[in-house]
Structure formats: structure tokens, C-alpha cells
Amino acid sequence: MSLGFSILQTLKYSDYFGFPLTLEEIHLRLIGVHSSRPILVHTINQMLIKRLIEQSGNYYHLPSHSGLVARRHTRAKLSASLITRARSLASRLARLPGVLAIYLTGSLALDNGDDTSDIDLMIITQRGRLWTTRLLLTLATSLLGLRRTPTSHHNSGKLCLNLYLTPSSYLLPSPRRSLYTAYELIQAIPLYDPHNTNSALLAANPWIHSYLPNFPLPTPTGSDPEGRAQPRQYSVRGGSDPIGRTIESLCYRLQLLYMHGKLTREYITPNSAFFHPHDPGKIILHKLTLLK
Missing domain, CATH: 1.10.10.10 (Winged helix-like DNA-binding domain superfamily/Winged helix DNA-binding domain)
Incomplete structure (x- = not known):
């Protein structure tokens, strides 16, 4: 090329x-x-x-x-209040057990939202806590009326928690590696990241350079990206103890059972959850005939 x-x-x-x-x-x-x-x-x-x-x-x-320039400025102004809301909500969600980091993704991460935009979030959880933490986040955001659902009519400012990872799954699987996800990773804005998972996440995905060779990726440090010391004691036991593993396994099985029949092309594992039924990047590339 x-x-x-x-x-x-x-x-x-x-x-x-x-x-x-x-x-x-x-x-x-x-x-x-x-x-x-x-x-x-x-x-x-x-x-x-x-x-x-x-x-x-x-x-x-x-x-x-050239009209897109004025549109970009307008959208930046519209995005400002939603990003402020995202930061506020992230600080509240971060109090839940198992949350390691929260990132803003999607159009708002580029200041490119509009008055109908929802708030796309990527959640990093502690190892062995993903499905326990997701259940708590889903319950909390649903009870507070913050969560976007398939039947929602007014989605502006609603939360869409569409990607969950743990330090064990920082390296995205091959089916999820694309130009779109490469952009999503480099654009993601940490709203809550006390352990600097951002550097570890980017360093774990060197395949990004096959799509975006100019973007400077951090050098892997070899240290534990989660941190050896836990920031707080949690009321729900973690995945490193028998009770925590039992709770996590139960939460995983219950959520799989609930999602049975609803999943299409989502990618679900014990340590990751990609709730994008379709890869927008492939759709865009196909329409624009950019790349094979």
C-alpha cells in the first residue's frame, strides 16, 4: 500500500x-x-x-x-456534557467489588457524540471476577435506570457496558482483531484507572501495529498489570479463593443461561465478554471497499 x-x-x-x-x-x-x-x-x-x-x-x-469541520466542533460541544456525566457515573460504578478500570469508548471517546449518543464503556475486572462484577454492574445500572436496553427508546446518556476484560484476557482473540478494534483500543479514555491498566492493555496487543504502525505502543514491563496489592477489601470474595471461584462460576452459568437464545455473534468466555453482535469495522470496510 x-x-x-x-x-x-x-x-x-x-x-x-x-x-x-x-x-x-x-x-x-x-x-x-x-x-x-x-x-x-x-x-x-x-x-x-x-x-x-x-x-x-x-x-x-x-x-x-468541508462541512464536517463545523460538525466536528458542534459535536465536541455536545459531547462535553455527556463525558462529564460518564466520569461521574464511572466514579460511582468503580466502588463496586471487582472493578479494576473503566474506559470510555465509541464516539464520545473522540468528542464525536451527538444529542442521541449513549455512553459506551469498557470494563476491566479483577481476575476471576468478571461475571460476578458484571452481574453487580448490570443490577446497579438497571435499578438506577442508567442502563441502555434493547427496548430503550431514549438512549442519550444511557450506559452501554459492551466490553469486559480481565488482565488474563488483555490480548484480544484473533476473531476480534480488526481495524475497528485497533482504533477502539487506542482511542479509549480511562475514566477510572488507578493501576494504569491502559499501558498494560495496549502493550498486550502488538497486533495493533499491523493496522496502525505509526501509533506508539507501550513496551511490556513484565509486571503484573493488575498489581499485586489489592486496593481494598471487597465484600464479595474474589476468584482466588474457593468461595470466590464458586460465586464466579455460578454467576457465569446463570448469565449464560439468561443469554441463551439471545446471543448472535457476541464473543463470550469466562475471562472476556464482547457484546458487539456485529463488528462495525467489517461493515464499514465492506461499504467503503477500503481493505480486503
């Missing part, structure tokens, strides 16, 4: 979300090709001369799509 083609593909992908990019964003989000900044700037200037792309202020976009 040539650098010019990569730049065009990168802008096409972001254009699908109505999101023009700055020079720095193009450099970090460049699809499939590694490039130094000077060479990138030179190539972009050549593409501007040939009118293959356009520039509006600090933003680059496809030809005749």
Missing part, C-alpha cells in the same frame, strides 16, 4: 463517522503504512495540489466535505 493510498483510506474511514482529521491525527491513525512526519507532510501537500484531499483550517478531509 502506498503512503498516498493509506492517507486516502485513513480519511475515508474517519469520513464515515463525519470526523475530519488534523495532521497529528492522520499521523497516529495512518492505516497500514509507517511514515515519518516530514514524509507524511510532503505527501499530503502533493495530494492537496492534485485535489485528492482538501484542507480546511487545521483539518483534512475528502473533497467537498
Whole structure:
């Protein structure tokens, strides 16, 4: 893939979300090709001369799509209150047993939400606690009316807890590795992360470089990404003791039973839960015929 083609593909992908990019964003989000900044700037200037792309202020976009710049500014303002809400809710949810970290994902992580956006969250739980913690989070958000459900009519500001991982499952499985998930990982904003799971999570997924070779990934440290010392004593016993393992196994089986007949292409294991029935990235790439 040539650098010019990569730049065009990168802008096409972001254009699908109505999101023009700055020079720095193009450099970090460049699809499939590694490039130094000077060479990138030179190539972009050549593409501007040939009118293959356009520039509006600090933003680059496809030809005749300059209106996306104003849209990006508008969406950034609309996103601000929802991100504030997300931080507030995350601080409350973090008090529940087993929660190791909470990340904001999706459009809001890019300040690209609108007045109908829900709040997508990725939850990192302690080892052996995923399904116990998920049950507690589901009950809490449902009782408080915070959780988005399939039958919800007004989803603005509702929580969508659609991805759960533990330190044992930081490395995403092959079926879940795609350009879309690579972007999701590098864009995710830690709302609660006292143990710096973000560095460990990114370092555990070097495959990201096969899609986004310019993005700087942390170097694996070899230390326990969860931390040896526990931050607090929990009322629900963890997965390292017999009672905790029994509770976790029961929670896993009960939730699998509840989800039976409802699952389509979700990816569920004892240590991970991907509640995206369809990979949006594959749908987007197919529509735009970006990559094979």
C-alpha cells in the first residue's frame, strides 16, 4: 500500500463517522503504512495540489466535505456534557467489588457524540471476577435506570457496558482483531484507572501495529498489570479463593443461561465478554471497499 493510498483510506474511514482529521491525527491513525512526519507532510501537500484531499483550517478531509469541520466542533460541544456525566457515573460504578478500570469508548471517546449518543464503556475486572462484577454492574445500572436496553427508546446518556476484560484476557482473540478494534483500543479514555491498566492493555496487543504502525505502543514491563496489592477489601470474595471461584462460576452459568437464545455473534468466555453482535469495522470496510 502506498503512503498516498493509506492517507486516502485513513480519511475515508474517519469520513464515515463525519470526523475530519488534523495532521497529528492522520499521523497516529495512518492505516497500514509507517511514515515519518516530514514524509507524511510532503505527501499530503502533493495530494492537496492534485485535489485528492482538501484542507480546511487545521483539518483534512475528502473533497467537498468541508462541512464536517463545523460538525466536528458542534459535536465536541455536545459531547462535553455527556463525558462529564460518564466520569461521574464511572466514579460511582468503580466502588463496586471487582472493578479494576473503566474506559470510555465509541464516539464520545473522540468528542464525536451527538444529542442521541449513549455512553459506551469498557470494563476491566479483577481476575476471576468478571461475571460476578458484571452481574453487580448490570443490577446497579438497571435499578438506577442508567442502563441502555434493547427496548430503550431514549438512549442519550444511557450506559452501554459492551466490553469486559480481565488482565488474563488483555490480548484480544484473533476473531476480534480488526481495524475497528485497533482504533477502539487506542482511542479509549480511562475514566477510572488507578493501576494504569491502559499501558498494560495496549502493550498486550502488538497486533495493533499491523493496522496502525505509526501509533506508539507501550513496551511490556513484565509486571503484573493488575498489581499485586489489592486496593481494598471487597465484600464479595474474589476468584482466588474457593468461595470466590464458586460465586464466579455460578454467576457465569446463570448469565449464560439468561443469554441463551439471545446471543448472535457476541464473543463470550469466562475471562472476556464482547457484546458487539456485529463488528462495525467489517461493515464499514465492506461499504467503503477500503481493505480486503
